[in-house]
Amino acid sequence: MSDETETISQLRQAVADFVDERDWQKFHTPKNLAMSLAIEAAELMEHFQWLTVEESIDRGSDPVRRGQIADEIADVCCYLLSLVNVLDIDLAEAVRSKLVKNVAKYPAEKFRGRSE
Amino acid sequence: MSDETETISQLRQAVADFVDERDWQKFHTPKNLAMSLAIEAAELMEHFQWLTVEESIDRGSDPVRRGQIADEIADVCCYLLSLVNVLDIDLAEAVRSKLVKNVAKYPAEKFRGRSE
Amino acid sequence: MSDETETISQLRQAVADFVDERDWQKFHTPKNLAMSLAIEAAELMEHFQWLTVEESIDRGSDPVRRGQIADEIADVCCYLLSLVNVLDIDLAEAVRSKLVKNVAKYPAEKFRGRSE
């Protein structure tokens, strides 16, 4: 399986199975999952903590570092999917809907090459 | 489109198009994207900041709050997808591979109903 | 030394000396320090990740956990002091000034016992 063929629901189900098999639903409240997501996001950030913005681009080319970064990204993704599972939110719909708002908020012609 | 039918690549492409149309690749270094992910994760957490763990379950039922939470989840997801786009990491593969490690680290029989 | 007798400047100086002795000023840019502060805040949060809000009160009574929590609090404080050192901001003045704003924003009679 890969991003080309896997639907978001299939990935959601893989995470749900892992949680079910451990009876971890009781810990997986929205508050705890939001905290966990923030904790994993910080662990991901740690890989780039002292680098210049430019050095951070090279960091992903080192195979060992790359594997560690992929693991942290996976942790973030697992908690994100667990959160949408618990809240019963369609992730693709949420993203598509937010992108529509962002297109209106950041018109391409005005924000081309500018962050603010 | 919805999680049932949309592949991860399709969602990645939607985010990539939004970034390309604004010429924002220069801002989207791994360091900046990891920071942005952590910032959005904190904004998501803010919705549950003062709630008891139990109250946080109800919070997702309020339609207004639910929409706001879905928007924050979308923001987290957009930066996550932008990061795997920049690093050229297959997200489904990273998640599947991390789940295999987690199955070994947290054997179901030992961790059933226990967080540690 | 203790909180009763130590001025904030004395604690700021202790952190500045540690940084100077390692020639770490070049890493201690505001961007990196803000990231580092967020990373340490997440590590502190990790101690309370799966606890109910009530259990989190007891967590500080366990002597081993208490020491670990104190260490994480110290890490957060060190980066906070390093950041005000770099930006040349008076921390006491910033806090006093923010409390004045918060007193106006959250009038005691209106917000007594209410978080929002």
Next chain:
Amino acid sequence: MSDETETISQLRQAVADFVDERDWQKFHTPKNLAMSLAIEAAELMEHFQWLTVEESIDRGSDPVRRGQIADEIADVCCYLLSLVNVLDIDLAEAVRSKLVKNVAKYPAEKFRGRSE
């Protein structure tokens, strides 16, 4: 008052008074305060989100930005002080004790000019 003359206990007391006057102790559990600290740390980080590491140095010179950054730093500090108030931890002692450990972990001669 300023960092030169104010003891840490005096600043802790100012924060405790603000909390007491609003009867907010019930919200100020360690779990909630650790979350709040992480949320404010992310808001602080937001000021440097898209900047190069070098640009982040200049950001503190702009008077308007400087005031906003000082406000975010104050928010982080208030939650940090509230947390040590709740846990009854001496902050100066925690920092001094952690610096002793860090001196052993990062010997100056080995780590001079190196982050790892």
